[in-house]
Amino acid sequence: MSEAPARIRTTYREALREALREALTRDPRVFLMGEDVGRYGGSYAVSKGLLAEFGEERIRDTPLSESAFVGAGIGAALNGMLPIVEVMTVNFSLLALDQIVNNAATIRHMSGGQFSIPLVIRMATGAGRQLAAQHSHSFEGWYAHIPGIRIVTPATLEDARGMLWTALLDPDPVIMFENALLYNLEGELAPDAGAVDIDRAAVRRAGEDLTLVTYGGSLGKTLEAAAQLAGQGVSAEVIDLRTLRPLDMPVVLGSLSKTHRMVIVDEGWKSGSLAAEIMARVMEEAFYDLDAPIARVCSAEVPIPYPKHLEDAAIPQVATIVESALRTAGRHG
């Protein structure tokens, strides 16, 4: 580590905006489109100020029709542009599922490789803001089921700043899930922070006794849990998946071969989930490394509730991660 030559105090939101600004400046084919991204500055204020800076041609407000403007993004990408489409929340993206799953994900294959769709779709995901069931779900695991699209989940300032440009360079569609609780995340970023890879999982904290696998909005909670576990004599390794499709299993399995125990923290529901997929792959590829059953900390199998206490109880929290980790490490019962 260098001795931090004037690291910049910033937020996840500002890092995303910096990434948008860089992309718009670097390549004239890049433009941003979505509901309220222009005059309003984005429903989470990520694109605030960009309309004045880049103009209406490149920061485009759209009608309230996810299917129409995601489809328009696909068409623009087919015709040589590098569109960034913002969808307010993953719940609303379901209106555009046909465009994403039947068109964006398939056209390369159906055209025999003749057409690429270098499209990036950004959307907010996750619960914790008392916005109730229609604005709070975590469907990134669903999208990770679909071949033909890459799913990335920036969970740090570096990834918020660096994933967008790399995603635009990918000739195939990339969906970037921004957990809405992260927008206000504050921290320091190197002044020269820039593009990062979108292939590899990252070990965010090294440990010996068990592996905590997570991504996105749960990373901060998991790191906090790991810190508490250290106080109780349990050394937890924390893996940030970063990319949910394709999964970087070598990093996950490499950690497991050291710790032999694993807890997966995923704000999605358990049933048919990304957490289930990781468990299945560990069974297939590393069964004999396991010293205890893999545990999962996921959301309760209910639509995310509105009342604060019920919402808190429904999604992974530091305390539930710690409890599950202690049990998996053999410290309880």
Next chain:
Amino acid sequence: MPTLGADMEAGTLVEWLVKPGDEVKRGQVVAVVETQKGAIEIEIWENGTVDRLVVETGRKVPVGEVLALLRAPGEAVAAAPVAQARRIEPTPRPEAAPPAPPRAAPAPGAPARARISPSARQLAGELGIDAQSVQPAEPGGVISRADVERAAAARKAAPAAAAKPAAPDWHAQMRTAIAAAMSRSKREIPHYYLATDIDVTVVTGWLAAENVKRGVAERLLPVVPLMKAVAVALREVPELNGFWVDGAFRPSAAVHLGMAIAMRGGGLVAPAIHDADRKSLDALMADLRDVTTRVRGGRLRGSEMSDPTITLSSLGEQGVEGVFGVIYPPQVAIVGLGKVTERAWAHQGTVAIRKVMTATLSADHRVSDGHRGGLFLAALARLLQEPEKLR
């Protein structure tokens, strides 16, 4: 204790994979035995229920000794009452397993099974510890890596009590085994030797074209079509395929090809690729990969060691053009395939550069004659000219 090769006289029981009360099925691996050829998995050939383990782990016993007693499927119904009756017998049998402390309640009717984590089980295997005997940290709890490590440390602290011999000079043991088998072969078997050069240009080209169509993981090694051709050619000359036992030849209907595989650090084994004449090339490739992996990992099954009806020694890329093998008794033939070389070769009325391989046969003159052996090599040469039919 089954015989795992003509040269085996005794084996050391390393691990029981079943315990009294377990249901076993024909073909199931029930124990691991250390032999001169490494650790071999022992299969069972009867369905039934394990009644008693007669030999404890760590003991070296001669071939033919009883290792365990089975109850036939019919007897199994009385399992629970028998166990109770035994408990009140005035003279308990010393060999009977000590009554295990009850672990977490098993499913009703099912025998109690120690809960061992997959990683702990593997570690125990690596350390030569009987995982079933390890005590979990909490009574009735799961046996974990930490428990196995503790057991290993305890065993180290009390080396006198260590059950398993250290198996120190394993390579020397294997050398001894090979020496015994090969000496017996040259002492008892009147070998005759034949060789022929086979133009393998067609099969080599066919395989290259076939492999281009395949992903890296599905590609066939050059030896695979050769294995198939050898196995199919044996159907035409069955007196090369079988065993010489008690002064007579016992032909084998099935062709179990013993593939000579060199081991890391010296020595070799020739485990069976079962029913090689009836398997597809893909199946042969899968079997070869599987058995090679396990040879290098030191884990073969008993049937693989004793079943080969003929041996194939393919030197592949070793740089030698011909090999005349020594027959592995009680087999009656061994086929040797040299490396493929480009040679100036008379072909269709002109001299051409062709890919040529020397195939040899060492066979037992008590069973077959040179004329029949020659027919085999001719059949092999013919089959290799039409590789697409080898599928």
